Amino acid sequence: MVVNSIAGRLSSVGFSTYEAKAYVALLKENPLTAYELAKSSGIPTSKIYEVLTRLTEKKVVSSLGDEGTPRYIPMEADEFIERFRNGMESNLKALREDLSSLPGKAAVSYIWNILDHGYLIEKAHRTILDARKTLLVSIWKEELASLDVFFRRAEEKGVRIAMVHFGVPAVRIGQVYPHPIEETLYKEKGGRGLVIVADSETALMATVYANQRVEGAWSINKGFVTLAEDYIKHDVYIMKVVRRFNKELIEKFGPRYEHMRDVYEDKEIA
Amino acid sequence: MVVNSIAGRLSSVGFSTYEAKAYVALLKENPLTAYELAKSSGIPTSKIYEVLTRLTEKKVVSSLGDEGTPRYIPMEADEFIERFRNGMESNLKALREDLSSLPGKAAVSYIWNILDHGYLIEKAHRTILDARKTLLVSIWKEELASLDVFFRRAEEKGVRIAMVHFGVPAVRIGQVYPHPIEETLYKEKGGRGLVIVADSETALMATVYANQRVEGAWSINKGFVTLAEDYIKHDVYIMKVVRRFNKELIEKFGPRYEHMRDVYEDKEIA
DNA sequence: TATTATTATCTACCATGGTAGTGAATAGCA
DNA sequence: TGCTATTCACTACCATGGTAGATAATAATA
Structure with a gap:
């Protein structure tokens, strides 16, 4: 298309x-x-x-x-285009009404598969812009490059953003927690991960492989969302602990989820 | 379509x-x-x-x-529609650039035929909204009903409007000169006339017949535009004269075009 | 002037690709 | 055996692209 x-x-x-x-x-x-x-x-x-x-x-x-x-x-090109757009616009408007007035039986609360990169970015983009209060993000610079505009826009709207970033962060959006072990991870999983959780309601998670191949999913399924959320919070937690204590100490810590309540309140950039 | x-x-x-x-x-x-x-x-x-x-x-x-x-x-209908719209929007944008970057040789300064009512209204609509300074209009209530929103919008933009209206005017837009001999004219020409001149640059003229059949034209051709302009100014002039003098006097007047300079300045509603 | 090209307009026909519509073959499973 | 599930095969139709003509009207030229 x-x-x-x-x-x-x-x-x-x-x-x-x-x-x-x-x-x-x-x-x-x-x-x-x-x-x-x-x-x-x-x-x-x-x-x-x-x-x-x-x-x-x-x-x-x-x-x-x-x-x-x-x-x-x-006909002049502009005029033609305008005319076409008007027609299409009113058509889409009518279509929206038609379709939303259908006696839909089921809320779409399932898991939506995402298998190509373009669509992944698009879905991510929409997820970011739909967020009203909070965004939890785990991202690599490649995807961030395509998405930072949207993050900025969300930020301007007052959405609180916490971001685990793999590699040296090029931009500074919300709370950024740089994750150091870039290459190791890439080799291990064979690709870059991307996780976005908006308002604890919708979650997007995906892995992007070398050839732009993507395996991922989007959902408003509660279990799925919680999983994604915890995944990021866990990383944030680890990052914080790493900051504050030395490695020996870390080993004595288990992931203590009580400590994660204040992810958004944390004023320090790790 | x-x-x-x-x-x-x-x-x-x-x-x-x-x-x-x-x-x-x-x-x-x-x-x-x-x-x-x-x-x-x-x-x-x-x-x-x-x-x-x-x-x-x-x-x-x-x-x-x-x-x-x-x-x-x-996929949720709204999301699908949004996605489609985005795609189409960017497509149109690119198309506009593509087409306008064509090494066009000739300005489209010809006469454009208009043969159906929907298109007439659309073209009128565009002509009205494209006007930057002045609008000279000769119109019947039927067409005005479809177009008054656009006239209002033009008026708000500061476009000066002078309008010869056939029959009792239902709305009041710019300077309105009601034209009394509605039925006679209709019988005579077999249809309603519509003339719109914008900024002395573009003109639209058409006759709408009983079965919505339309014969009309749009142009930026100088001769065409002047013709349409004079046609309306002439009517305005007549209306003014009729207002001020009795019929006997009118007969002594020829259409004196010097008197028409102030069409837009005339503060009285005839 | 006759005749040959070229320009111009328009009709007809065929191949293709995509979709609608029908029927049927296969297979698992209750 | 009847229902679910999936695939194949085939017909028909339609819009489009592509190729060939059938006519005329002009223009060129011998």
């Missing part, structure tokens, strides 16, 4: 390849007769007429000239 | 009819196995699997359950 060529983009607004070619060629030079357009666009002259009728019906080109052979002009 | 059914709306976001049925059915009740979904949606069981694969690829449904027969859940 994501396209990059100009033709691809036009096709996603309902143009066939010929229609796209014709429109683009017309924008480059106009007015043109059908025949001229066929030549300059590379569309077979035999096809140009039906293509032009289609485009005319879509009101993307218009013909001028009553006498003799008609010449064609394109 | 304008659709109203829920299926039609979904199809305009890239769903086939089966995909639409499946998604809607899944929203109503989930999770469901493929087989159950086939039953509740009316899709042939033989087709349900490929449909589900397609939907899964689109990330609109997700399967859960590793052991046994998988169950399917839909």
Whole structure:
């Protein structure tokens, strides 16, 4: 669904390849007769007429000239785009109402699998922006690079953020707890982890492997969320302890979850 | 391109009819196995699997359950719509850049034909909102009903509006010059006229016939614009003269265009 | 002037890919 | 045996792309 060529983009607004070619060629030079357009666009002259009728019906080109052979002009690109957007916008609005008015029986409280990187980032992005109060994050710099804007925005909204960051943190968002053992971990798991918990309600967790392959899940399932939350809190706890005591002492500590209540209150950057 | 059914709306976001049925059915009740979904949606069981694969690829449904027969859940409608909108938005943005960066040779300064009512209103709407300084309008109540919001918005932006209105004006926008001879004119021309001139730069003129049939044109062609402008100014002039003098006197007046300079400055509502 | 090219418009036909629609084969399982 | 579950095979349709002509009207030229 994501396209990059100009033709691809036009096709996603309902143009066939010929229609796209014709429109683009017309924008480059106009007015043109059908025949001229066929030549300059590379569309077979035999096809140009039906293509032009289609485009005319879509009101993307218009013909001028009553006498003799008609010449064609394109609608200005901006205007066309605006028009399409308006149509789409109202369509989506109606669709939203339609779909939300369905007598849905079940709340979607299941676990949602995430298997590709683009989608992972998108889902993460949405999770971050949906957070109202708190965000617990465990992240590597690669993913943070794609997500820091959203974290900033959340922060501005007053969302409290605690972040375990693997490797040297390039940015400073909320409470950051740098996690030192980057390479070891990567080798061990074969990939980078990403965990985000928003408002203790929704959780996203995933592992990103070398070739951008992703295995992850998103859920509002209570058990899942708690698991993810504890996972991060545990790391935060460890980081704090490491800060304050030497290694010998750490060994005497078990993970004591009572100490984690104040994750958000901790003013020190570890 | 304008659709109203829920299926039609979904199809305009890239769903086939089966995909639409499946998604809607899944929203109503989930999770469901493929087989159950086939039953509740009316899709042939033989087709349900490929449909589900397609939907899964689109990330609109997700399967859960590793052991046994998988169950399917839909993405929440809002999320799906948001996602689609984002994609489309960025697509349109890119498209706008692509298209505007084309080495366009000619300014679109031609006359654009308008043959249907919906498009007429849309074009009028855009013309009104694009106006920066002045709007000269000749309009009947039917069209004004569809357009008054836009006139108000233009007025708020500080656009000066002078309007010849056929029949008793229901709303008051800018300078309104009511035109009395409604029925006579309608019979004579067989339809209602609509003329809009924005900033002396763009003009829209059209006649709307009984069955919503429309014949009209839009242009930035200088001659066309001047014509439309004078047409309205002429009417305004007549209206003013009629106001001030009795009929005998009017006959001695020819249309004197010098008097029209102050159309916008005239503070009286005729 | 006759004839040959070129331009211009339009119809017809075919191949393809995608989807809808139908039927049926297979298999597990209660 | 009947229900669930899954896959195959095949037909039909439609929009699109692609290729060939059928006509005319001009323009070029012998």
